[in-house]
Amino acid sequence: xAITNWLWDIQGGVTLGIIWAMMALGLYLTYRVLNYxxxxxxxxxxxxxxxxxxxxxxxxxxxxAILIAMVGGMAAGSVTGFLHTKLKIPDLLAGILxxxxxxSINLRIMGKANFGLLNQVTLFSQIKDLGVPSKWAGLVVxxxxxxxxxxxxxxxxxxxxxxxxxxTGNNPDMVRAMGSNTKAYIVLGLVIGNGLVxxxxxxxxxxxxYADINMGVGTIVIGLAAxxxxxxxxxxxxxxxxxxxxxxxxxxxxxxxxxxxxxxLNSNFIIKIxxxxxxxxxxxxxxxxxxxxxxxxxxxxxxxxxxxx
Amino acid sequence: MLDISHVYKSFNIGTPVQKDALIDLSLHLNEGDFVTVxxxxxxxxxxxxxxxxxxxxxxxxxxxxxxxxxxxDPEYKRAKYIxxxxxxxxxxxxxxxxxxxxxxxxxxxxxxxSFKWGIxxxxxEQFVELLKTLDLGLENRLSAKVGLLSGGxxxxxxxxxxxxxxxxxxxxDEHTAALDPHTAKKVLDITNKVVTENxxxxxxxxxxxxxxxxxxxxxxxxxxxxxxxxxAGEEKKNLKVSDLLVKFEEASGGEFANDRMMLAx
Numbered sequence: 001x002a003i004t005n006w007l008w009d010i011q012g013g014v015t016l017g018i019i020w021a022m023m024a025l026g027l028y029l030t031y032r033v034l035n036y037x038x039x040x041x042x043x044x045x046x047x048x049x050x051x052x053x054x055x056x057x058x059x060x061x062x063x064x065a066i067l068i069a070m071v072g073g074m075a076a077g078s079v080t081g082f083l084h085t086k087l088k089i090p091d092l093l094a095g096i097l098x099x100x101x102x103x104s105i106n107l108r109i110m111g112k113a114n115f116g117l118l119n120q121v122t123l124f125s126q127i128k129d130l131g132v133p134s135k136w137a138g139l140v141v142x143x144x145x146x147x148x149x150x151x152x153x154x155x156x157x158x159x160x161x162x163x164x165x166x167x168t169g170n171n172p173d174m175v176r177a178m179g180s181n182t183k184a185y186i187v188l189g190l191v192i193g194n195g196l197v198x199x200x201x202x203x204x205x206x207x208x209x210y211a212d213i214n215m216g217v218g219t220i221v222i223g224l225a226a227x228x229x230x231x232x233x234x235x236x237x238x239x240x241x242x243x244x245x246x247x248x249x250x251x252x253x254x255x256x257x258x259x260x261x262x263x264x265l266n267s268n269f270i271i272k273i274x275x276x277x278x279x280x281x282x283x284x285x286x287x288x289x290x291x292x293x294x295x296x297x298x299x300x301x302x303x304x305x306x307x308x309x
Numbered sequence: 310m311l312d313i314s315h316v317y318k319s320f321n322i323g324t325p326v327q328k329d330a331l332i333d334l335s336l337h338l339n340e341g342d343f344v345t346v347x348x349x350x351x352x353x354x355x356x357x358x359x360x361x362x363x364x365x366x367x368x369x370x371x372x373x374x375x376x377x378x379x380x381x382d383p384e385y386k387r388a389k390y391i392x393x394x395x396x397x398x399x400x401x402x403x404x405x406x407x408x409x410x411x412x413x414x415x416x417x418x419x420x421x422x423s424f425k426w427g428i429x430x431x432x433x434e435q436f437v438e439l440l441k442t443l444d445l446g447l448e449n450r451l452s453a454k455v456g457l458l459s460g461g462x463x464x465x466x467x468x469x470x471x472x473x474x475x476x477x478x479x480x481x482d483e484h485t486a487a488l489d490p491h492t493a494k495k496v497l498d499i500t501n502k503v504v505t506e507n508x509x510x511x512x513x514x515x516x517x518x519x520x521x522x523x524x525x526x527x528x529x530x531x532x533x534x535x536x537x538x539x540x541a542g543e544e545k546k547n548l549k550v551s552d553l554l555v556k557f558e559e560a561s562g563g564e565f566a567n568d569r570m571m572l573a574x
Binding site: 178 | 362383385389393399400402403404410413414424425426427428470
């Protein structure tokens with residue numbers, strides 16, 4: 001009995017991890033490839049969820065609702081891009097402003113703080129109708145999306161525009177000297193990145209059966225956790241490795257959280273760890289993950305010095 | 310090929326630290342001119358190059374490249390005419406990208422980038438041939454990260470990238486200053502070869518007066534935002550470092566030449 005519980009935890013973690021990995025891939029594009037800390041994502045994830053929930057309720061086919069949500073996220077990304085490149089607002093603040101403004105927009109779209117999708121047709125109900133057991137529908141949908149996304153992004157990186165995007169994050173001076181407008185590529189990266197984040201929010205809303213005004217809180221931290229766990233346990237040899245690493249990182253993160261919750265459920269600690277505590281735990285995790293590589297380098301440098309003596 | 314006419318550029322205008330970096334600067338380069346630029350620190354050499362490249366706009370005057378007025382164009386738009394190598398070896402290449410990716414990127418300088426593949430097999434063959442001319446063994450390392458190369462290798466690669474698609478104008482901003490003397494000489498020799506073989510119109514800033522005399526067909530000396538000495542042809546060939554030092558002392562009112570200029574002998 002206990003073991004099956006743990007196995008279902010893993011299955012649930014994999015499903016959630018794969019769905020959230022779409023967001024992590026979007027964040028990877030801005031944070032790692034473009035070297036831009038984009039705070040918009042907290043807002044654009046909710047935006048995606050809100051658009052998706054409202055559209056599905058209005059009778060829009062679920063897959064179309066997801067695409068519309070994606071366009072919404074792209075628009076949000078372009079606003080941040082405009083604030084940063086045209087109005088010269090620093091990158092962090094540009095994202096925070098968009099995110100802050102999106103809170104009102106998201107409430108306008110949903111008309112209330114929590115928008116339920118009870119008995120609505122979603123992508124997952126459609127998959128169930130095709131004969132997939134309901135416990136596995138999430139995994140099936142998630143896998144289809146994530147495989148397409150990883151291959152799509154990988155191929156995109158190989159195109160002329162993809163190369164220019166990568167070069168912009170790596171050495172903007174060189175990109176300008178080679179005749180490309182770095183501002184255009186920053187905006188492009190933000191548009192694609194937030195499109196992916198909103199797509200994640202849209203699928204998430206259909207998966208959990210509701211959109212919530214706070215569903216995007218901490219998105220950037222969760223995405224960073226996925227990226228960093230992925231980098232620790234997966235090689236950075238090629239972009240296929242790195243992108244897969246982000247997905248694996250996202251899955252591992254969700255499984256760890258599921259296990260922590262399971263352990264606390266069965267334990268007799270004075271403080272019961274609940275889902276609400278996960279934000280603190282994640283923040284600590286990410287902080288450690290950000291410091292760890294530097295500490296390792298320092299230690300390596302120290303021992304190298306010692307060898308010379 | 311290059312026409313700079315009556316260009317003014319000041320920094321920190323209206324503040325106590327206002328710096329008039331270029332004052333009524335005019336310079337005309339014919340096609341195929343290889344001009345070396347010398348002058349003390351703060352003479353305006355780099356400011357002139359950056360003004361031509363469009364790193365910043367100028368306060369007055371016009372800049373034309375191959376007959377096109379580029380005075381108002383941003384840096385990335387002018388890049389279709391200009392190849393550049395910077396002083397810092399890290400600036401001219403993308404360190405996290407492969408050698409072939411950098412070259413393919415440079416091959417598309419000034420062209421519209423699309424969703425076509427960023428590099429083709431035919432281009433790879435071209436890159437191998439080009440890298441062989443550097444004689445640095447890079448032809449076998451197409452998929453090595455540029456960040457793994459030495460400073461000299463990176464500058465040689467940057468030079469190749471700046472000229473892989475023949476530029477109307479090549480700007481070299483002390484591109485060997487950060488290298489050790491041996492590597493610097495090698496990169497300079499490669500530079501000279503590339504420039505003369507392709508008959509490139511070139512502006513090269515250097516702190517080394519011997520190099521300024523040895524390379525190119527024309528030499529200009531700058532001081533306080535102006536060109537104070539412009540010499541070409543036979544007269545330039547017969548120049549000696551001591552001549553330049555005399556010129557420099559004349560210009561700076563008989564005072565000792567800038568320390569770095571002295572040391573650069």
